[in-house]
Amino acid sequence: MYPCGFFGSHSHECRCTSTQIQRYRNKISGPLLDRIDLHLEVNPLSQQELMNKANGESSEPIRERVEKARVLQYQRFGESRTNASLNAKELQEICELDSGSRSLLEQAISSLDLSARAYDRILRVSRTIADLEASTAIQAQHIAEAIQYRTLDRKLW
Template sequence: MRQPLENGRVTIARAADTVEYPARFQLVAAMNPCPCGYHGHPTHPCRCTSSQIRRYTARVSGPLLDRFDIRIHIPPVDKQELMAMQPGESSAIIARRVRKARNIQYQRLGNGRCNVRMNTREIETFARADKAGQHLLERAIDHFSLSARSYHRILKVARTIADLEGSHTVTSAHIAEALQYRGEQELTIFVRPNIPITSLG
């Protein structure tokens, strides 16, 4: 799984020959927070032991998880909220916004490439954040020991958030949003302003 995720190609080696196929795809996956599914639920108790939860989450390896650019914890929807829910934006409107952002990226990178395909040099050129954004990212890297891969992936996601907004500059708000998509609760707390980093322990 890691090779095609990383370079968009899959190699199949047999005794006689080796063939390479294109394998550029978008991987979307979902999992429960624990075997019973209620860990972190506001009202329903979770029946799992901490070692059961550890075993369950360990089934997805750290290096694989690190390759998911966007990881979101989805809390249960409250009944009242569900009943009162107003219809959101239509898919057609969202698709238009996505198309516009992709066009910006095609023009910037050429050859029908979008942000996920940026190489390191392009990331440094096009996804470099403003001063406040760089400062925030530096602090996050130090505090959470983020890998070089995470760093580049956060910048790509932040560049895309900026493109969706039609912003030329990647700002600290874009970096903060991209950091929240790393899926770690501590990071979500970290990027909220006014919380001193020392209080995170």
């Protein structure tokens, strides 16, 4: 995604300058990034990896987990609504945090210099991760995972 296409690659060296990378990255505005729930870096697969049969989890158990998480959300809202449809106020009501989770989130917000909107995204995604594990409470590990999905917010250079 950066000028040479190899930024962050483990197999090829990126020779772009930090100025080039920054300029390229600035093409995506902060407010736009704020509206995207999940930022993930995905490394290219080698030919070997492409040819091998995937040994990850198959789609079927994942589908079941997602369906269960959706049922939890429908029960919570009393209608066919998911976490994605929550407004900021509803989000605050639904996403209660214990003191450990709250301080982890506050720390991340200040050290990664995240916006209020990114804060909401993390809360929403944390609630969904907790639902996928059928966990009533949002736990610190759910917050930590959701923070991982804000890669592009982080000041990596």
